[in-house]
Structure formats: structure tokens, C-alpha cells
Amino acid sequence: MNIDFERISELITKGQIEQLQEQTNQAIETGTEPAILLNKGLLPGMDKVGQLWRNGDMFMPEVLRSAKAMSKAMDILRPHLSKDDMGSAGKMVLGTVAGDLHDIGKDLAGMMFEGAGYEVLNIGIDQPNEAFVNAAIEHKPDVLGMSALLTTTMPRMGEVINSLKESGIRDEMAVIIGGAPVTKEFADEIGADLYAPNAGSAVELTKQYFAQNNS
Amino acid sequence: MKINQQINKSTQFKVLSEDQIEQIFFASLEVLEQTGGQIFHEEALTLFKNSNAVVNGNTVRIPPFMVEEALNFYPRKITLRGRDKKNLLSLQKDTVAFGTGSDLPFTYDRETGERRRTRYQDVKNAGKLVDALSHYDFLMSHGIVGDAPNPQTYDRHQFMAMVENNTKPMVVTSVDGEGLEDLWKMGCLIQGGEEEFRLNPLFVAYIEPISPLKNDRTAVEKLLFAAEKKIPAMYTPCPSSGATAPATMAGMLVQSLAETLLASVLCHLKNPGMPLIMGGVTTLLDMKMSTYSYGAPELSLASAANTDISKWLNLIMFSTGGCSDSKILDEQAAAEQMTSLFYSYLSGANLIHDVGYIDHGTNASLESLVLNQEMMGLVKQFGKGINTDDDHLALELIEKQGPGGEYVTTDHTFNHWKEWYLPDLQDRSDYETWVANGSKTMGDRVKERTQDLLDNYQPKQMTQELKQELKKICDDADKRHA
Numbered sequence: 014m015n016i017d018f019e020r021i022s023e024l025i026t027k028g029q030i031e032q033l034q035e036q037t038n039q040a041i042e043t044g045t046e047p048a049i050l051l052n053k054g055l056l057p058g059m060d061k062v063g064q065l066w067r068n069g070d071m072f073m074p075e076v077l078r079s080a081k082a083m084s085k086a087m088d089i090l091r092p093h094l095s096k097d098d099m100g101s102a103g104k105m106v107l108g109t110v111a112g113d114l115h116d117i118g119k120d121l122a123g124m125m126f127e128g129a130g131y132e133v134l135n136i137g138i139d140q141p142n143e144a145f146v147n148a149a150i151e152h153k154p155d156v157l158g159m160s161a162l163l164t165t166t167m168p169r170m171g172e173v174i175n176s177l178k179e180s181g182i183r184d185e186m187a188v189i190i191g192g193a194p195v196t197k198e199f200a201d202e203i204g205a206d207l208y209a210p211n212a213g214s215a216v217e218l219t220k221q222y223f224a225q226n227n228s
Numbered sequence: 229m230k231i232n233q234q235i236n237k238s239t240q241f242k243v244l245s246e247d248q249i250e251q252i253f254f255a256s257l258e259v260l261e262q263t264g265g266q267i268f269h270e271e272a273l274t275l276f277k278n279s280n281a282v283v284n285g286n287t288v289r290i291p292p293f294m295v296e297e298a299l300n301f302y303p304r305k306i307t308l309r310g311r312d313k314k315n316l317l318s319l320q321k322d323t324v325a326f327g328t329g330s331d332l333p334f335t336y337d338r339e340t341g342e343r344r345r346t347r348y349q350d351v352k353n354a355g356k357l358v359d360a361l362s363h364y365d366f367l368m369s370h371g372i373v374g375d376a377p378n379p380q381t382y383d384r385h386q387f388m389a390m391v392e393n394n395t396k397p398m399v400v401t402s403v404d405g406e407g408l409e410d411l412w413k414m415g416c417l418i419q420g421g422e423e424e425f426r427l428n429p430l431f432v433a434y435i436e437p438i439s440p441l442k443n444d445r446t447a448v449e450k451l452l453f454a455a456e457k458k459i460p461a462m463y464t465p466c467p468s469s470g471a472t473a474p475a476t477m478a479g480m481l482v483q484s485l486a487e488t489l490l491a492s493v494l495c496h497l498k499n500p501g502m503p504l505i506m507g508g509v510t511t512l513l514d515m516k517m518s519t520y521s522y523g524a525p526e527l528s529l530a531s532a533a534n535t536d537i538s539k540w541l542n543l544i545m546f547s548t549g550g551c552s553d554s555k556i557l558d559e560q561a562a563a564e565q566m567t568s569l570f571y572s573y574l575s576g577a578n579l580i581h582d583v584g585y586i587d588h589g590t591n592a593s594l595e596s597l598v599l600n601q602e603m604m605g606l607v608k609q610f611g612k613g614i615n616t617d618d619d620h621l622a623l624e625l626i627e628k629q630g631p632g633g634e635y636v637t638t639d640h641t642f643n644h645w646k647e648w649y650l651p652d653l654q655d656r657s658d659y660e661t662w663v664a665n666g667s668k669t670m671g672d673r674v675k676e677r678t679q680d681l682l683d684n685y686q687p688k689q690m691t692q693e694l695k696q697e698l699k700k701i702c703d704d705a706d707k708r709h710a
């Protein structure tokens with residue numbers, strides 16, 4: 014059966030979740046190669062979303078709806094994909110550091126990563142340093158994301174990075190941080206790999222980072 | 229089932245109580261009865277002599293019943309139609325339209341950054357921008373065509389400059405009665421005849437008395453011609469409080485209303501039912517610099533009060549907003565323009581003019597027109613008020629998402645966020661994104677947008693045939709006045 018990849022991309026940009034799930038299931042049942050479905054249908058759809066978003070032609074609620082559609086399709090597809098098929102879109106552990114109960118920014122970032130095909134393990138708010146380390150050991154993520162909205166809790170992010178070093182797993186993942194008081198300078202200071210000023214740019218910056226480091 | 233509910237569909241704003249409006253109205257009637265007004269026009273004086281008014285030399289005193297009778301005849305609704313038929317503009321109570329001002333002698337030159345005389349092309353450019361920018365509902369010339377062949381016929385050329393690039397309804401100024409007649413002929417050609425123009429006029433004629441209580445020949449000439457042909461006209465007092473009107477806002481309102489009411493009686497005597505519009509640029513003389521202020525908060529306060537009076541009188545209102553005394557488009561300009569935009573909008577005036585004025589009504593700035601587009605958008609959002617129906621109260625949703633939940637991915641947000649104002653030039657990015665995009669100020673963005681619109685916006689053009697017919701009227705006028 015011929016799969017209309019353009020139609021699949023369009024379902025992503027329009028955020029039509031149920032129809033996309035249906036199409037994805039149908040494609041797999043009829044024997045479409047999962048990697049081809051991902052690379053020809055789903056990812057181009059999300060690329061288009063990213064492009065519209067950067068140009069100011071798409072807005073947060075619309076982008077998140079598309080991201081959710083992508084994420085639901087990925088839930089169906091993931092068991093059929095090998096590690097190589099996934100490319101850079103891997104696994105992410107995400108949380109807000111100890112003493113900080115803010116979560117919307119972090120959650121938005123998580124949704125954007127899901128939209129890019131990532132499997133996101135959101136460990137929640139007010140997470141002690143060891144919770145990040147333990148999650149990193151258990152899930153072996155490609156990306157570890159930390160958020161802080163308070164200047165008083167920002168230092169926890171540096172402490173988590175030190176703990177990762179002590180556990181000998183720091184270099185196995187990219188660490189990305191964000192939150193209103195956080196800056197690029199602060200990220201460099203504590204030894205994070207990436208800093209994103211907003212949820213929308215986090216995925217883009219991460220993609221660029223992996224593209225540079227893998228070449 | 230709820231009973232006794234009162235829902236505000238929009239924001240409510242009023243300066244004067246009904247009793248205060250009556251105080252001002254009765255005081256104005258007394259001014260016309262006891263003090264009267266001066267008129268320097270033979271036909272007008274004859275009309276008054278043949279009526280119940282009392283005429284001594286040039287001074288006309290009018291009994292209140294004549295005013296009351298005249299006021300019964302003015303329309304509460306006029307629908308203007310632009311050169312493009314889809315640009316309809318209904319003037320009626322509490323329906324607000326924004327537009328530019330007119331005849332600014334100088335222009336802020338975007339290339340040299342200097343102030344120079346305004347030219348034909350500047351007016352054309354203003355017309356183009358107003359056509360392109362959605363929050364402008366009508367066009368006044370913005371600048372005065374300073375390079376017209378003859379100052380006595382500049383108004384016909386200015387009209388051409390306006391209609392060339394603009395398809396929205398207009399408010400026009402004219403040199404004298406003959407000038408207005410030519411503009412009306414041009415308007416009739418565009419609308420498809422005199423009758424069509426009468427039904428849906430292309431423009432309103434801007435006419436002003438000389439405060440205090442003086443009516444010069446050319447103003448009256450225009451007014452009587454407008455009355456004869458039933459051309460909508462506003463007779464707009466421009467008093468400066470403390471100089472050509474009392475220093476108190478109430479005193480200025482009494483006097484300027486008397487000036488308007490005198491015109492209402494005169495037009496009624498000439499041709500009952502002509503579409504007269506109430507107006508006013510009611511502001512003050514700055515006592516430090518002796519300038520007529522366009523940025524004074526009193527302009528907004530008095531204009532809003534004047535609009536309250538107009539509604540009580542059932543007259544359509546021409547008001548003022550979006551203007552500034554600042555010499556250039558800077559922080560002062562933005563603050564003053566925003567203040568008067570806000571209050572004039574909330575007042576519910578029907579035609580709010582002078583949007584984009586800087587340098588107390590002497591300097592034209594195209595960039596100022598573009599900045600005001602965004603500011604009008606911000607202001608208009610306020611008129612939407614707060615919807616409190618069940619869907620908007622969102623009780624079910626709050627319950628569903630619960631403490632610690634989020635709303636950004638809900639259908640409710642997806643369906644309602646577009647009710648918000650969507651910023652265009654206003655920057656709401658985070659610091660890093662702003663830096664990455666070139667650390668641009670609002671001024672930078674306004675400049676870029678202005679250039680972009682001038683380069684790329686394509687207004688609907690007139691046919692060559694129509695253009696030729698209009699041009700002939702200009703040429704004939706130039707010949708007559710050579």
C-alpha cells in the first residue's frame with residue numbers, strides 16, 4: 014500500500030492527533046518501514062512546524078498540539094524502531110531542581126522535545142540532586158534538562174553536574190539548562206553544555222549541538 | 229436560571245453626568261442668546277435676518293428654540309464608502325473609527341532626518357500607509373501638498389494625492405467654497421454620481437470656525453455649500469483654553485458647543501437635514517511656550533467630555549487622538565499619542581483624527597503612522613471588555629486541571645487564546661532572542677516596517693479614465709486661478 018507521507022506531515026502541522034494515530038497504525042500494519050515513516054512523514058512535519066514557529070506564523074498552543082500529535086505517533090512507532098533509526102532523537106530526563114516548585118517552562122520544553130521525537134522522562138518539580146543522578150543512571154538519557162526559576166535555586170544545577178561527574182557519567186549526556194534567571198554565562202560557569210532562553214529554541218539548540226559533536 | 233443580570237459587553241467610560249451635560253448645553257444656549265456669534269458672510273446673515281434670530285451688523289443672536297428645532301434634523305447615522313466599495317464606515321453612536329490628521333506643513337524626511345516642507349509624494353505615501361494599516365479607518369491628508377502649482381488650488385492636488393494610493397473613506401480640507409465644490413465633483417466621479425455620493429459619501433468636509441465665536445467668509449461658504457449638496461461636514465471648533473476660550477475645561481466646552489450650535493442653526497436654515505457632524509480639537513495654550521498643545525492630557529479630557537455631549541445631542545462626533553507635541557517620534561511622542569488614543573477610544577467618538585501627529589500639528593511623520601497602528605491595536609483590545617459566560621468563567625476547566633495542572637495544552641486555550649491582542653511590532657521576546665535578532669528598538673522596527681510597506685504594498689489603483697477626469701478638474705481650477 015502506498016503511504017501518503019505528505020498527508021502525514023500535514024496531520025502533524027495541523028495537530029490532528031487522532032487521525033495521525035490512525036494513519037500511523039495503518040502504515041505499520043501494512044508493512045511500512047518504521048524508519049521511513051519517521052524520516053519521510055513525521056520528522057518533516059515537525060521541521061515544518063519549527064519553521065512556521067520561527068517565522069512567527071505558528072503559536073504556542075498550535076505548536077504544542079503538533080508536538081503532542083508527534084509524541085503520540087512516536088509512542089506507536091518507538092517499539093518498532095532501532096536505536097539507529099532514532100538518530101539524534103533519543104531520550105531525555107527533565108526536572109526542576111530542589112527548592113523550586115515551578116514547572117510550566119520545563120514542561121513546555123519537555124513537550125517540545127517530545128514533539129521532536131524524544132522520549133521524555135519528566136521527573137517533576139523540587140527534585141533533590143540525587144534524583145537527577147539516579148534517573149540518569151537508570152534511564153541513560155541523551156539529554157539531561159534542568160530548570161530553575163529562582164536565583165536561590167540556580168546553584169543546585171551546578172551541584173547536579175558535579176554529582177554526575179562524581180558518578181562518572183557526566184560525559185554520557187548533554188546537559189541543558191533553562192529558566193528566567195539563567196544565562197549562557199551561568200551555563201558555561203557551571204559546565205552545562207547548553208542553555209536555551211525559551212522552550213521553543215531548546216530543541217533547535219540541542220539538534221545543532223548533536224550535529225556538531227557527531228561530525 | 230439567573231435573573232437581574234447586567235453584562236458589560238465592553239468597557240464603560242464617561243466623563244460627564246447627564247446633569248453636567250445639561251448644564252453645559254443650557255449655558256451654550258445662553259451664550260447664543262445673549263452674546264451671539266459673528267458671521268462674515270452675506271448669504272448667511274440674510275438667512276438669519278429672515279429667521280427668528282436677531283442680527284446686528286455681523287453679530288447674530290439666536291433664541292434657544294431655533295437650536296432645539298435644528299437639532300431634531302441631524303442624522304444619527306451616516307455610512308461613508310471609500311474608493312474601494314468594500315471600505316464602508318458607519319458613523320453612529322459608540323462606533324469608533326481612527327484616522328490621520330491633515331495639512332501638516334512640514335515633513336520629517338526619512339532619508340535626511342531633517343524637517344522640510346511637505347510635498348505631493350509625502351501625501352501619497354501617507355495614503356498608501358493608511359490603506360495598508362488595518363486600524364486606520366479613514367484618511368486625512370496627513371501633510372499639505374506644498375509643491376502644488378498654486379496655493380489657491382492646492383486642495384484639488386492634495387485630494388488627488390490622497391485618492392491615488394488610498395481606497396478608504398476620507399475627511400478633506402478645502403481652500404474655500406469653490407475648492408469644496410471641486411472636491412465634491414471629484415468625489416461624485418469616484419462614487420458614480422451625485423446620488424451615489426449622497427447615499428454613501430466618499431468624504432466628510434472638514435470646516436472650522438475661528439474661536440471665540442467668529443465665522444469667517446470661507447468657512448461659512450464651505451458650510452453653506454455642504455448644506456446645499458448634503459455633503460457631510462464637521463464644523464470643528466479649535467479653541468485653545470486660556471487664550472481663545474476660557475481657561476476652565478467647562479468654559480471651553482460651553483463656548484465650543486455654542487460655536488457648533490450656531491452652525492447647526494445656519495445649516496438648518498440653508499437646507500434642513502444636511503449631515504452635520506459635531507467636532508472639536510479642544511485643548512489648551514501651553515503657558516510656558518505659547519503653543520497650541522496636542523499632547524496635553526486636557527485635550528483628551530475635554531474631547532471625551534465633548535463626546536459625551538455629542539451623544540446626548542444625538543450628533544455624530546469628530547474627535548482627536550494619537551497626537552503629540554514632541555518634535556520627533558520619541559518616548560514623549562509615544563506616551564502622548566497613547567494617552568489620547570486611549571481616552572478618545574474609550575469615549576466612543578466616531579471619527580478620531582490626528583492619529584500620528586507630532587510637533588503640535590506641524591510635522592508629518594510616516595513612521596509615526598506606523599507606530600500608531602500598533603498602539604491602536606493595543607487600545608482597541610480594551611473595548612472587548614471581559615466575557616463572563618460559563619465557557620469564559622472556565623469553572624469546569626479549572627476543576628479538571630486542578631492544583632499544579634497546566635492550561636497550555638488544553639482545547640480551551642487552543643480555542644480562546646486568539647481573543648487576545650496579537651502583537652505585531654511590539655517585542656515580547658526574551659533577552660537572548662532579542663539580542664539574536666539584532667537588539668532592535670521599537671524605533672528600528674517601525675523604520676523597517678515603514679520602508680517595507682512603502683516598497684511593497686500595492687494599493688488598488690484607479691482606472692486611467694477616472695484619473696484623467698479627476699485631473700481635468702485640477703487643471704481647470706489651475707487655469708481659473710492662473
